[in-house]
Amino acid sequence: MVGSVKSWVQGLFHDLMGFADYGVTEERYRRLRKNMVILGVLGSMLPLLLMAMVNYHQYQKALAAEVMQPLRVLVNKTKHSFELFLAERASAVNFIASAYSFQELADEHTLNRIFRVMKTEFGGFVDLGLIDAAGVQVGYAGPYQLKGKDYADQTWFHEVQVRGTYVSDVFLGYRRFPHFVIAVAHLTDDGRVWYLRATIDTEKFNNLIASMGLEPLTDAFVLNRSWVLQTPSKFYGKVLDVCALNYPPVSYEPNVIETWDQAGNEIFMAYTFFVSPEFVLVVVKPSGELMKTWVTLKSELFILFVASVVVIFLVVFKLTDLMVKRIAESDRKREEAFHGMEYTNKLASIGRLAAGVAHEINNPLAIINEKGGLMKDLIEFSPTFPERDKFMGLAESILQSVERCRTITHRLLGFARRMDVQIEVLDLNELMHEVLGFLEKEALHRNIEIRLLLDEHLPRIASDRGQLQQVFLNIVNNAFQAMNDGGKLTITSWDHDVETVGVIIEDNGVGMSEETLHHIFEPFFTTKKEQGTGLGLSITYGIVKKLGGDIQVQSKEGAGTTFTVYIPKQSKQVVGG
């Protein structure tokens, strides 16, 4: 009956307090570690990657611009030279057309003289012809016999009729060497039209290109709009060949593009279109040469990047490891603190409940006690009581049950009791002797050997004698109950540190299972079945904690149990508090 009530209360408390397992799963930390590494690597790698990419492009752009700019300038300058050269020739022809009349120029001597002067003054002139409105060459000065030639059907003649001035593409013509033509139309005051046509050697073009002062691998040439070479190229064909390079987008400003030639080499192609004549000046420079520094820089940047990545990985891994360890450590500490707090709270609530229960039960119990006692008294004091022995036994049984209840309620009250702590300076060794004094007879009777390894120089401590007695009595009592007759109990005391002294009570009794060890200080937990209230060690724990100390227990089934108690030298409990 009493046992079942006890187990019911015990069950209730286990439910109420929720003895949860606070096992920290390794899985959680593994996940945390993984997430932190990913985040850390992403967090530091992404900006690095982004920056590397931006830098790469910017640098490449800057470097390309640096390479391109001189090319652009060179192309522009050369274009101007070409334009100047052509304009000069055209204006020379124009001047003659304006300065002389048709009749004067038609005179062979005059034409020859003018031609000679032009050749010496300007250079590059191959011949000079005077053509009438019908397209027939009426006067000619030059190395060939072209007087009387009819140009009426030729393209250049139509062009000059329409535009007034004409510069032809380069062609081989009768003379089998590259040259081009400048033709101008002249309108006389009386409304007649005639034409002056000069042929110019392209040798002058080559001179202009040569004056660019190009590096050996750089090529420069002039093309017409049909992409036919007007000057010879080092790498892309002879004069009047179609150039092998791709036709670039039309641009009258100097432009540079990065492209490939037919051999697959990367090149910078700088070019500009002429307005008139319809030429294109092209400068080709292999980019490999130019970008050599960039390639070097690129590989250096790459090495730096890889090294940074490695360093980042190492740092992230190391930091993560450190942080996860710290987190695990603080989790563990928090759980311990939480556990301890819960334990204290649990003890306090149980204390309050126990006191209430004990008080409520004690009064009716006292009535049962007195009634039962009276019954027994009446039977005892009346020798002639019928069936005396039987009733005597019944009454005795009632009183024994009351006695059992009384033990429980008194212990409950003892557990709940908020005893005033009375601090005095005491010798812990002496106290141990006092405690053992209570159990001397039992030890003798059961042939239990008690070994005392007490530190002779143990400092005196300020603590509560009565409560410490109860603590050690409880522990030693438990040890006695755990041991068979002939067992061995060892008690050691030592000066633990500046603030605490320690006592170890070690028995070679039956020991405890892990499970038992886990619940050892919980109220109502007992292995003694009907004999124990399960409050002894719980009270012990409460007192030690109240005195500011600590208690630890180690046990091995079949080998024995060791209790270690730490008591502060100066009680942290305020006297009377």
Added chain:
Amino acid sequence: MDSWKVLLVDDEIEFAAALAERLNLRGMTTTTANNGEDALRCMERDRPQIVVLDLKMPGMGGMELMRLIKQKCPSIPVILLTGQSSSKEGADGLDGGAFDIMVKPVRIEELMQKMREAMGQTRSAISGEKG
């Protein structure tokens, strides 16, 4: 056998009645009272030699009653009974002049022993005073 006039004060009538009868069986002359006022009347009427009283009673509590009893009769020994042990009450009780405090339920032999001790002390104190 010792024989004293005992005043037993407890609000639990059943408890008081049974304990009184048991004490009487052991040679005492016990009067019971179930509250403080009753107890004070009994004091006047029966002139008990020892008082056993419950600490916790409705109305006038045990402590107050003890104070009044001690006022009238400082030398009379008082044994306190309580359903719940508390060092505060115990200390207050002892400070208030109680001979001792016992936690219910009590063993009759223990109570008898306590009473004997109380009476012995009182007697020796009285005889000491006389001597």
